[in-house]
Amino acid sequence: MNTQSPGPDFEHAFHRSAERHERVWIFCVVTMLLLLTAGTMFYAVYDYGVVTKGAAFHADPTAPARETAFQDGRVIQTGPNAYSVYMVGHLWMWSPSPIHVKQGAAITFYVTSTDVLHGFEVQGTTINLTAVPGIVGTVSYNFSHPGTYHIICNEFCGIEHQAMIGRIIVDPATRS
Amino acid sequence: MLAFLIAGFTALMIGASIGPLQALNYGGINAYPALHPVLKSYYQGLTIHGVLNGYVFTFFITSGLLVYLPARELGLHPNLLLWRSGFVLMAAGALMLLWSMFDNSSSVLWTFYPPLQASAVFYLGMTLLSIGSIVPLPILLEMRATWKHRRRGELTPLVTYMSLVTMLMWGLASIGAVAELLLQLDPWALGFTSTVDPIIGRTLFWLTGHPIVYFWLMPAYVSWYGLLSRQAGGKLVSDPMARLTFVLLFVFSLPVGSHHQFDDPGFSPIWRGILVALTMSVALPSLITAFTIGLSLEFAGRVRGGKGWFGWFRALPWSNPGVAGQVLAAITFIFGGATGVVQGSWQLDNIVHNTIFIPGHFHVTVGSVTAMTFMAVSFWMVPHLTGRSLISRRLALASVWLWFAGMSIFALGMHWAGLFGVPRRAWISALPPSEYHTLYGMAHVPLALVAIGGVVLWLATFCFYVVFFGTILFGSRGTYREPIPFARAFGGRESYAIDLPLTDETTPVGIVAHPALSPLARTLEHVGLITLGTAVVTAAAYIPILWPFVHHLTHAPGWIVW
Numbered sequence: 001m002n003t004q005s006p007g008p009d010f011e012h013a014f015h016r017s018a019e020r021h022e023r024v025w026i027f028c029v030v031t032m033l034l035l036l037t038a039g040t041m042f043y044a045v046y047d048y049g050v051v052t053k054g055a056a057f058h059a060d061p062t063a064p065a066r067e068t069a070f071q072d073g074r075v076i077q078t079g080p081n082a083y084s085v086y087m088v089g090h091l092w093m094w095s096p097s098p099i100h101v102k103q104g105a106a107i108t109f110y111v112t113s114t115d116v117l118h119g120f121e122v123q124g125t126t127i128n129l130t131a132v133p134g135i136v137g138t139v140s141y142n143f144s145h146p147g148t149y150h151i152i153c154n155e156f157c158g159i160e161h162q163a164m165i166g167r168i169i170v171d172p173a174t175r176s
Numbered sequence: 177m178l179a180f181l182i183a184g185f186t187a188l189m190i191g192a193s194i195g196p197l198q199a200l201n202y203g204g205i206n207a208y209p210a211l212h213p214v215l216k217s218y219y220q221g222l223t224i225h226g227v228l229n230g231y232v233f234t235f236f237i238t239s240g241l242l243v244y245l246p247a248r249e250l251g252l253h254p255n256l257l258l259w260r261s262g263f264v265l266m267a268a269g270a271l272m273l274l275w276s277m278f279d280n281s282s283s284v285l286w287t288f289y290p291p292l293q294a295s296a297v298f299y300l301g302m303t304l305l306s307i308g309s310i311v312p313l314p315i316l317l318e319m320r321a322t323w324k325h326r327r328r329g330e331l332t333p334l335v336t337y338m339s340l341v342t343m344l345m346w347g348l349a350s351i352g353a354v355a356e357l358l359l360q361l362d363p364w365a366l367g368f369t370s371t372v373d374p375i376i377g378r379t380l381f382w383l384t385g386h387p388i389v390y391f392w393l394m395p396a397y398v399s400w401y402g403l404l405s406r407q408a409g410g411k412l413v414s415d416p417m418a419r420l421t422f423v424l425l426f427v428f429s430l431p432v433g434s435h436h437q438f439d440d441p442g443f444s445p446i447w448r449g450i451l452v453a454l455t456m457s458v459a460l461p462s463l464i465t466a467f468t469i470g471l472s473l474e475f476a477g478r479v480r481g482g483k484g485w486f487g488w489f490r491a492l493p494w495s496n497p498g499v500a501g502q503v504l505a506a507i508t509f510i511f512g513g514a515t516g517v518v519q520g521s522w523q524l525d526n527i528v529h530n531t532i533f534i535p536g537h538f539h540v541t542v543g544s545v546t547a548m549t550f551m552a553v554s555f556w557m558v559p560h561l562t563g564r565s566l567i568s569r570r571l572a573l574a575s576v577w578l579w580f581a582g583m584s585i586f587a588l589g590m591h592w593a594g595l596f597g598v599p600r601r602a603w604i605s606a607l608p609p610s611e612y613h614t615l616y617g618m619a620h621v622p623l624a625l626v627a628i629g630g631v632v633l634w635l636a637t638f639c640f641y642v643v644f645f646g647t648i649l650f651g652s653r654g655t656y657r658e659p660i661p662f663a664r665a666f667g668g669r670e671s672y673a674i675d676l677p678l679t680d681e682t683t684p685v686g687i688v689a690h691p692a693l694s695p696l697a698r699t700l701e702h703v704g705l706i707t708l709g710t711a712v713v714t715a716a717a718y719i720p721i722l723w724p725f726v727h728h729l730t731h732a733p734g735w736i737v738w
Contacts, residue, residue, distance in 0.1 A: 010479075011411075014475055022413075025464075026464065033457065059729060121597060156219065156284075157737070158737030
C-alpha cells in the first residue's frame with residue numbers, strides 16, 4: 001500500500017470529475033430506461049395477443065365451471081382458423097386435458113378456477129395467466145410448432161401442486 | 177439493539193437451514209420423507225423459510241438498525257418505551273407464526289394468498305408482526321423534531337434522513353397488508369365471515385408486497401451510503417444523491433405493486449402499461465446508487481494507493497469482513513437489478529412469471545444484498561455493542577465469500593431453469609422420476625447448480641453462526657469499543673460532515689449538516705410533502721385497479737389442502 005496519502009488536491013480533482021461524470025451517467029441511465037420502456041410497450045401493443053384480459057366476473061366461484069362451454073370440455077371452432085378452449089383449474093388437475101389443437105391456428109383460452117388460485121403456464125410458450133376463482137381470464141396464442149406442450153400449474157395450490165399438469169397436443173397442420 | 181440483532185439472526189438461522197432442502201428438491205433430491213416428524217412437506221418447510229427470512233429476520237434487524245443508527249448520529253435518546261413495545265409486538269407475532277407454521281396448520285407460503293386458509297394464529301401473528309415493524313416511524317419523527325428544534329435551519333443528517341424516508345415508505349406501504357389482514361383474513365379465519373375475495377386480497381397484498389422489497393433494500397443502502405465509504409477508508413462522493421435516491425425509491429416503489437399481477441385477469445391493459453413505465457423508473461435510483469457507491473469505493477481504493485483501471489478495486493480493505501461482505505453484496509445486486517428489469521418488462525414477464533426465475537431474482541437481491549449487508553453490519557456491530565472482538569476474522573470472511581459463491585451458483589441455476597418453464601415453489605422431487613424427467617429433464621444442468629449452490633449456502637450459514645454466536649458468548653472482552661463508522665461526505669460545497677475526530681461514544685457523531693448549500697438537498701427536506709404526494713399517486717394508481725374488483729365481489733370459501 002502507498003504510504004504517501006493523496007492530499008486535498010487529489011480529493012478536489014476527484015470531486016470535480018465525479019460531479020461531471022455523475023451528470024453524464026444520469027443522462028445515460030434515463031435515456032436507457034426510456035428506450036426500454038418504449039421497447040417493451042411497442043412489443044405489448046404489436047403483439048397484443050398474449051396480454052391477459054379479464055372476460056367475466058362471478059360472485060360464486062363455481063358458477064363459470066357450470067356453464068356449458070366449460071362443461072363440454074371441447075375445443076370450439078369460432079372462425080376459419082380460430083378456436084376457443086374453456087379451461088378449468090381445480091384441485092389438482094386441468095380440465096379438459098389432454099386437448100388437441102391445430103398448428104398455426106389462433107387459440108383463445110378462457111381460464112378460471114373453482115377453488116384456490118392456480119397458474120396457467122404452458123411450458124415453452126408465453127402463455128401465463130393466473131386462474132382466479134370467480135374471474136374468467138383470457139389469453140390468445142398461436143402454436144407454430146407441433147408437439148406436446150405441458151400445462152404447468154405455477155401458483156401454489158396445495159400438497160399435490162407439483163402434479164397438476166395438463167397436456168396440449170398440437171397436431172401438424174395438414175397441407176391442402 | 178442487541179436484542180433485535182439476536183432475534184433477527186435467530187429467525188434467519190432457522191429459515192436458512194431449511195433453504196438447502198428446497199434447493200435439493202429442485203435438484204431432484206427429496207429429503208422430506210426422512211424429516212417427517214419435523215416437516216410434513218416441502219410446502220411447510222418453504223412457508224417457514226419464506227416467513228422467517230423474508231419477514232421476521234428483516235423486520236427485526238431493520239427496526240433495530242433504523243432507530244439505533246439515527247439515535248447515535250443525532251446524539252439523542254430514542255423513545256425506549258415505544259422501541260421496546262415494537263420489539264414485544266414483533267416477538268409475539270413471530271412466536272405465533274412459528275407455532276402455527278410448525279404444527280402444519282398454515283402451510284400457505286409467505287404470500288398467504290386466499291382462499292387457501294391458514295389458522296387464525298397465523299394471520300393474527302402476521303398482523304402483530306406488521307404493526308410492530310412500523311413502530312420505528314414515530315420514534316424517528318420524534319427524534320428528528322427534537323433535533324430540528326435545536327438546530328434550526330439545518331438539514332437532517334444523512335443517516336437519519338435515509339432511515340426516516342425508509343420508514344415513511346414502509347408506513348404507507350404496510351397499509352395494504354394490514355388492511356388485507358384486518359379487514360379480510362383475520363375476521364375470515366376467526367369465523368366472523370365465511371368467504372373472502374381472492375383478487376382483492378391479492379391486490380392488497382402486492383400493494384405492500386412490492387414496496388417490501390425496498391424495505392429490505394433501503395436499510396442495506398443506509399449502510400452503503402452512511403457507513404461503507406468510511407469503513408473502506410474513503411468518503412461518500414455525494415450526499416444529495418443519496419437523499420435523491422431514497423426519495424425516488426419512496427415515490428416509485430409504492431404505486432407499482434400490481435406489476436406482480438401482469439398475468440392476473442380483471443383489470444385494464446392500460447394500467448399494465450403505466451405500471452411498466454413506473455417500474456422501469458425504480459431502476460433509476462438503483463443505478464444512481466451503483467454510480468455513487470462505486471465511485472466512493474474507487475476513491476477509497478485510490479486513497480489506499482490503488483492505481484490503474486482496476487487497481488483501486490484490489491486495494492480495498494478486503495481483509496475486513498464488514499467491507500468485503502458489503503462489496504460482494506453490491507456486486508450480486510448488479511445481476512439482481514438486471515433480472516428485475518426483465519421481470520418488469522411485461523412481455524418478458526410472460527415467459528418467467530412464477531417460474532423459478534423469480535426466486536432466483538429475489539435471492540440475488542434480498543437474499544444477498546440485504547442478508548449479506550446485515551451480516552457485514554453484524555461483524556462490526558456485535559463488537560461495538562458487546563465490547564467483545566470477533567472470534568475469527570477468517571471464518572467471518574469465509575462466510576461472506578461462501579455466501580457470495582453459493583448464492584451466485586444458486587441464482588444462476590434458478591434463472592436458467594426458469595427459462596425452461598420450471599415453476600417456482602413446486603415439490604418437483606416428489607414427482608415420479610419419469611415424470612420429472614419428461615417435464616424438467618432439459619433443465620438438468622441448471623437444476624443441479626441450484627442444488628450445489630444450496631449446499632454451499634448451508635456451509636456459509638454454518639460459518640456465519642459460529643462467528644455470530646461465538647463472538648456474543650465467547651469473544652474476548654476489550655476496554656475499547658469501536659465507534660460507529662459514520663461516513664463523511666465529499667467535497668466543499670455539498671459536504672454536511674463535521675470533520676471532528678470521532679473520539680468516544682459520548683461525542684455526538686455522524687453527518688451533521690452545514691448550513692445548506694445544495695438546493696437539491698434542501699428541496700428534499702420536505703418529507704411531509706413528499707409523503708403526501710406519494711400517497712396521492714398511490715391512491716391514483718390503485719383505485720382504477722381495485723374498482724372493477726370491488727364492483728364484482730367473489731365469495732370464495734376457504735380451502736385447507738396441504
